[in-house]
Amino acid sequence: METAATLDPIGIILNKFRTRGHSRYGGEAISQLEHALQAATLAEQADAAPALIAACLLHDVGHLLHDLPEDAPYDGLDDEHEQLGAAWLYEHFQSALVEPVRLHVAAKRYLCAVDSIYANQLSEPSQQSLVLQGGPMTPAQAGHFEEHPHFRAAIDLRRWDEAAKVPQLATPSLEHFVAYLQASLL
Ligand code: FE
Numbered sequence: 001m002e003t004a005a006t007l008d009p010i011g012i013i014l015n016k017f018r019t020r021g022h023s024r025y026g027g028e029a030i031s032q033l034e035h036a037l038q039a040a041t042l043a044e045q046a047d048a049a050p051a052l053i054a055a056c057l058l059h060d061v062g063h064l065l066h067d068l069p070e071d072a073p074y075d076g077l078d079d080e081h082e083q084l085g086a087a088w089l090y091e092h093f094q095s096a097l098v099e100p101v102r103l104h105v106a107a108k109r110y111l112c113a114v115d116s117i118y119a120n121q122l123s124e125p126s127q128q129s130l131v132l133q134g135g136p137m138t139p140a141q142a143g144h145f146e147e148h149p150h151f152r153a154a155i156d157l158r159r160w161d162e163a164a165k166v167p168q169l170a171t172p173s174l175e176h177f178v179a180y181l182q183a184s185l186l
Contacts, residue, residue: 021064057181
């Protein structure tokens with residue numbers, strides 16, 4: 001039998017989604033896999049670059065890599081899933097995929113600082129994790145963040161992330177997005 005160590009990175013990702021993707025996405029009414037597929041579908045519909053579509057699919061892969069309980073944020077723990085995910089992704093994928101993933105929590109802290117409509121529509125689990133993630137950015141932090149070369153992609157990902165929480169929404173399958181992953185390999 002094939003083990004994780006012998007699988008290529010895309011095989012490992014597909015395996016993670018197939019075996020763990022049915023766990024609940026934070027405190028939301030959808031699964032990790034549904035959330036990932038919805039985010040990637042929104043990016044594809046917006047004609048995003050292939051690496052950004054792939055980033056949307058993988059933005060929460062850190063949640064699938066660790067063994068914390070799914071309700072970790074409620075126990076006062078920030079699982080730092082964006083750092084965990086990015087560290088693994090950097091071994092295999094281009095920075096145009098990895099950087100928006102790494103920055104997607106920073107993008108939320110940025111948007112909460114500059115966009116009150118965004119801040120007010122955050123779901124309750126997302127509001128709770130925001131506190132653990134450091135709260136909204138200061139004006140100085142926000143100005144610095146705008147200088148980042150992947151700033152725009154990180155913001156786009158974050159808005160699709162936030163919108164990708166619709167129970168029972170039909171999307172293309174996981175397999176549909178494999179071509180975007182292949183296009184984003186190192
Ligand atoms: Fe997410």
